[in-house]
Amino acid sequence: MTDTSSNQMWGGRFAAGPDAIMEAINASIGYDKRMAAQDIAGSRAHAAMLAAQGIIEHKDAEAIREGLLTVLSEIDAGEFKFSTALEDIHMNVEARLKEIIGEPAGRLHTGRSRNDQVATDFRLWVRDQLDAAEKGLIALMTALLGQAEAGADWVMPGFTHLQTAQPVTWGHHMMAYVEMFGRDLSRVRDARARMNESPLGAAALAGTGFPIDRHATAEALGFDRPMANSLDAVSARDFAIEFLSVASICAMHLSRFAEELVIWSSAQFRFVTLSDRFSTGSSIMPQKKNPDAAELIRAKIGRIFGANVALMMVMKGLPLAYSKDMQEDKEQVFDAADNWMLALAAMEGMVKDMSANVADLEAAASSGFSTATDLADWLVRETNLPFRDAHHVTGALVALAEKKGCDLPDLSLEEMQAENDKITAGIFDVLGVHNSVKSRTSYGGTAPDQVRAQVARWTEVLA
Numbered sequence: 001m002t003d004t005s006s007n008q009m010w011g012g013r014f015a016a017g018p019d020a021i022m023e024a025i026n027a028s029i030g031y032d033k034r035m036a037a038q039d040i041a042g043s044r045a046h047a048a049m050l051a052a053q054g055i056i057e058h059k060d061a062e063a064i065r066e067g068l069l070t071v072l073s074e075i076d077a078g079e080f081k082f083s084t085a086l087e088d089i090h091m092n093v094e095a096r097l098k099e100i101i102g103e104p105a106g107r108l109h110t111g112r113s114r115n116d117q118v119a120t121d122f123r124l125w126v127r128d129q130l131d132a133a134e135k136g137l138i139a140l141m142t143a144l145l146g147q148a149e150a151g152a153d154w155v156m157p158g159f160t161h162l163q164t165a166q167p168v169t170w171g172h173h174m175m176a177y178v179e180m181f182g183r184d185l186s187r188v189r190d191a192r193a194r195m196n197e198s199p200l201g202a203a204a205l206a207g208t209g210f211p212i213d214r215h216a217t218a219e220a221l222g223f224d225r226p227m228a229n230s231l232d233a234v235s236a237r238d239f240a241i242e243f244l245s246v247a248s249i250c251a252m253h254l255s256r257f258a259e260e261l262v263i264w265s266s267a268q269f270r271f272v273t274l275s276d277r278f279s280t281g282s283s284i285m286p287q288k289k290n291p292d293a294a295e296l297i298r299a300k301i302g303r304i305f306g307a308n309v310a311l312m313m314v315m316k317g318l319p320l321a322y323s324k325d326m327q328e329d330k331e332q333v334f335d336a337a338d339n340w341m342l343a344l345a346a347m348e349g350m351v352k353d354m355s356a357n358v359a360d361l362e363a364a365a366s367s368g369f370s371t372a373t374d375l376a377d378w379l380v381r382e383t384n385l386p387f388r389d390a391h392h393v394t395g396a397l398v399a400l401a402e403k404k405g406c407d408l409p410d411l412s413l414e415e416m417q418a419e420n421d422k423i424t425a426g427i428f429d430v431l432g433v434h435n436s437v438k439s440r441t442s443y444g445g446t447a448p449d450q451v452r453a454q455v456a457r458w459t460e461v462l463a
Ligand code: ARG
Pocket: 028, 032, 087, 088, 114, 115, 118, 322, 324, 326, 327, 328
């Protein structure tokens, strides 16, 4: 079906309205209505500035302000009728404003274009999401700190190649993720600081001849300054791409942790028990308790990084300044943001609720010759053997224990002395997993005291 009425916002030179297919491909209102609050905030700042600069009359600015508040309350109440024919949120709001206040509505768009309008709205929207991500990250890190503090001296296997390597502490493992999410947090803050400039007043692309005050609108909207180049202001989307990059890196961290939780909660590992609140059952196997939340968090990186790649591809060949291609930026960012926030919240909930199976962790830490390095280090320290020779002696003892089907501390002193006659009973002090972790006191090491020091440091940083 073809709509024959031309567009009331830009239809002056058009005799006929767009084909239905044109309307369908052109409209963004289905999703950009999510920026309604930002759009209205931008328009209010713009109208107030126009009046302050004497570009429109104060009474018109006041009517615009009142009208915009009415529109916002209609949208908030779910009473607003969004129209596809009006393309996007900007024209939907303005058309409704005209219905409510009449003629002064037509003065709002003075010295402005949808190009700087959409760039402003989208920046405000992404900025809100960066603020939400900051909160989500801090909450997740706080939950991890709680786990680390409780288990600063619980012993678990540390892995390389997913093979038992050396004993580490539960707290140390939790704090590794605090470091990662801490860097994500700093990336979020960096991105926010960099993107917090106002495109408003760049107009279509070249600026405007009206005596507008871009500093005033920037300030009213909480931006640090107006963007310095109008061509850049309307055509830059690197702020959205940076948002998606930061989200992708964080989602990658979330995914690695989620993967560990999936492995750890399996019957084969039994390192953690996830709470019922963050697990599901199976419709056929009554014994099953599945770590679905962790699995879904693990999968989120797929769509978030996909959005990052998609927007890069949309932008990479666009000449300056605005092209309609840029309208394709929003759905990617909205979807990635929704899923990032959800993943952060779900991970926080899981971490808060999960309980470490301390005895199973310790048993696992004690198997697999995890203190072999401690034995070699003891030989170096106590008998002055070069490390390479100590490594060789230890290897022989591991082979012997393996042959006997026992662990290193189960070998007798005589059996050890047969490999190296300088070995004394003191060696047994380092073979226990608790001794092993306690001895790793180097800065950033797994010793409980080191872990507690890091917990204290981060607690202060986040306070
Ligand atoms: N809906 C458009 C977008 O998202 C708004 C800007 C339209 N500008 C234009 N010159 N047609 O990009």
